[in-house]
Amino acid sequence: MRGKIKANPAARYGLAILIAGLGFLLRLGLDGFFPPGFPYLTFFPAVVVCAYFLGLRPAILCATLCGLAAWYFFIPPARVFNFGFPVALALGFYVFVVAVDIFFIDGMRQALDQLRGERERYRALAESRDLLYRELHHRVSNNLQVAGALLRLQGQGVMDADARHVLDQAGARIEVIAKIQRELHNAVGEPAPFRVFAEALLASAAAAAGARVNLTLEGGDEPLHPDQATPVTLVMLESFNNALEHGFGDGGEGRVRVSLDQGGLTHVLSVANDGAAPPTGFDPARSKSLGLRIVRAMAQQLGGRFEMAREDGWTVCRLSYAPRRD
Template identity: 75%
Template sequence: MNALIRGKVGGYVFAILATLLAWALRYALNDWFPPGFPYLTFFPAVVITAYFAGLRPSILCAVLSGVTAWYFFIPPLHTLSVNFPTTVALAFYAFVVAVDVFFIDGMKKALRQLEEERARYAALAESRDLLYRELHHRVSNNLQVVGALLRLQGAGIHDEDARHALDEAGGRIELIAKIQRELHNAVGDPAPFRTFAEVVLAGAAAAAGAKIVLTIEGGEEPLHADQATPVTLVMLESFNNALEHGFGEGGAGRVQVTLDQSGLTHVLTVRDDGAGPPEGFDPARSKSLGLRIVRAMAQQLGGKFEMARENGWTVCRLSYAPKRD
């Protein structure tokens, strides 16, 4: 309907109809109004026309309303005589409708500009999100390709240690690529830690062929973008350590992963009921690549990593201060 009114003909038809309606209403109420109010029903007609039909139809409505009120309701009636009181009344009418039309038209232009700006910003936001998701996807794919190339390179090396090192490096790079894919949901929003931790850990357990009863608690909020990868790597290295050393190949057991995000310091805890480290084991002095990665990630986070045996469970605990946007 609004589009029909805004047409070249529709707006002017609306202005004429609004004038006729204002005249009919003013004529019907003529006996109820005291002298001196010839324009009382015509002001709303001009305002409504300005709002719904636009500037030019409102000017037409104002002119028609002014002439109609002058002819029918300003003495001497049914004439268009000009005298001082008539001139004052017409000047007052012209001033009021000019102000009404000016402000309403200005308001509508401002609203249209605001709508256009909102649409433009919405398009920019959508474009930004699309570019971000595409960039995120490409980075993840490129990391996966690098990991695969390292594994392929390692397959052609006869030295067992070098082949194993390249294979481990490729696997960890592919792991980082998987983390990057899982950190965000389908629409590009950061995923809660618990959501992508379930996917990543389930995949790691399946790849190792372990029969694990996995429990994940906490982590209802997303991780900060700068901390997501190191925190997840610490979790995965602790989890893989439990699979490799706690349960052994094809072993079974329980693993509990908890991320407490309630305090000023966030605490990631990975527990397993496997065999545990040997007596006198010091993770700070271990030459294991996994534990060296964990220590490096903890240092990057400005946090602390601990590993201990508590009540028959091997407990790996990472404490760090979260970043705020």
Template identity: 70%
Template structure:
């Protein structure tokens, strides 16, 4: 499309040059051609002009070529004598060039419309992506505002339990806002789990004032949009459990996160080398808000959550079936 001649004077110039070039080439090859082929070099000139310059320049090229062929290459030569055979030859030439110009000009129009449609769809796609990013940004900000309002409300509460509950709720809502921001990259595409998990966990570690040696393996694929928030919440609650109960006041240790997405069942594993749960601890019976959230998220995923002690490591493991896009 970029090779099409847009300027009318340039298009007519192409038509004249093409006709002259066809005439010169036909004149040079005249001794090589048998009688009866006066238009052999002129047809390509008309086709090329129609493709690159459009309808009217093509008509001009066709007229110039027809006149040149009639005068120089149709007997009696160098005259405009007309008889039956000349009339048949000119009619044949006119028929062929009309068909050529008709189809090539139609093709040009179709390509031009296609180019315009592509430009329109590209503009719509850009507008859609912009609106999506803006919506995503506003949703995250609104969730963040809700969390901040809860914390402000907590500051004015006299009851210690109520204040603690509101602070926890505000913190977790702010956490969901952080997850929403990290789930997509700068152009609105889903980010691989590994990419945003590292940022979310480092942010949580800094907020708690902990010194954690963090290792993340697997998770090279994005999470399904319906599963991203519950999976990430399970990871974060397991991580916070390690900070609060595993590492205690030291606030330092190792945490290893792994998301295996290779099988029919995806497995998220969070290990820490802190103090393990007490003997006889049953996470399914715990009244801890964090573990209740984890159980609710596992139920939402139709998955299974386990907490075990394996050697020197406390292991939190979530198994769930991935959803198809």
């Protein structure tokens, strides 16, 4: 409302005259109740209201009209513009008080308007930043997906089966990273809790493998640190895919439990499946499997430790790492 009034100078001055008139009528109506010596009692609030809502010049107009009304009607001798020393002193006091009121109130009003403008500017910048951030993630994800698809397409033209398999695996993993980039943040660009995007990624991986998996997710209620999100998620997906391929076999079914304990000084990611056990003497630290080599590289990047063990009929892949707080 104040913005609309401010945009119309004629309305501002008209309201200043109206407020001065209301102050005069109120003072006139209460004249019989006030003792002598209070000619400005209703005029000071009128000036304050004008200064706050209408601005500097309308407040000066209101103060001038109120001062003249008080001088003529309420400063003895009434109904005459007398200018003796007592009158000059009373008028001087009035001018001083309204000048201080107008100065501070108008200054405060300008500061509030400036603050409001800064907030609007920062809000617009924040919206622009969020839009650019979401667009950046979208483009990165799309570009990674294109790169993965190109690798797979290139592999189709390779005669060597091993080379074709390597290119196909590389393309698939690049596409997985693209999915991670897409799922790490919600629709407004804020980091999503781990279990939210983990559930979507694992369901997609199970569907792609044609496996019937009874999946249980535990913990992971907080977002991952941006620098740790991709390696932690890759370890989870590689461990999950390992369970689908080696634990359940093609088109197999079973149970998988994924948990992320984010309490304490060390975070622990566990991916457990009730499928077939690893071969006797199997050592994940010496395996030449591309998936396990990726897992070890990601654990090293995190400064953590990766382990695989058989526990109570479950094959458990466990990643321990120190979380980043910055």
